[in-house]
Amino acid sequence: MKQISIIFSKHSGFNIFSALIMAATKASFSHAAVKITDEETGKVEYWQASNLSVNIVSEEMFLSEETIVFQKNVTLSNEDFIKGKSFLEQSLGKPYSMPMIFGFALTLLASMVGIKINNPAKADGSQWVCSTLVAAFVNFADNQNLVLNDMTPAALYAAVQTLPDTWQ
DSSP states (O other): OEEEEEEEEEESSOOHHHHHHHHHHTOSOOEEEEEEEOTTTOOEEEEEEETTEEEEEEHHHHHHHEEEEEEEEEEEOHHHHHHHHHHHHHHTTOBBOHHHHHHHHHHHHHHHTTOOOOOSSOOOSSSBOHHHHHHHHHHHHHOOOOOOTTOOHHHHHHHHHTSOSEEO
């Protein structure tokens, strides 16, 4: 059994992008990541889509830029952990999805005038934003069917609340 954490955070200082996400989604966080402790080194890593690509950063680096607002600790079977981590490894270096961000902005603007639309940009696995990357990790590791296209950090938070603490 392996333990991981699904992290929800906000930028430590003022960041316009973070502030806009929190204002638009009415959430106290703007970012999501997967926290894993590397078995060989014992170092904590944060797997995320940020700074224009999917990347891994050390705990020290992550916490120098982000303030954790909520953390869901999950225990995974070894098999599920390998499936999820393999997905993350295959995603490393993939670009940050600007079309998804513009699509989120469009859906939020439309909702402000009472129109509900789905994000026109599709999460096809070639590019990621933080919340779609983490949701896809959940899908791979826990055989869930979270819909990725409209997966904002706030929507991911709501989905994560329904997940069990142990995935087998």
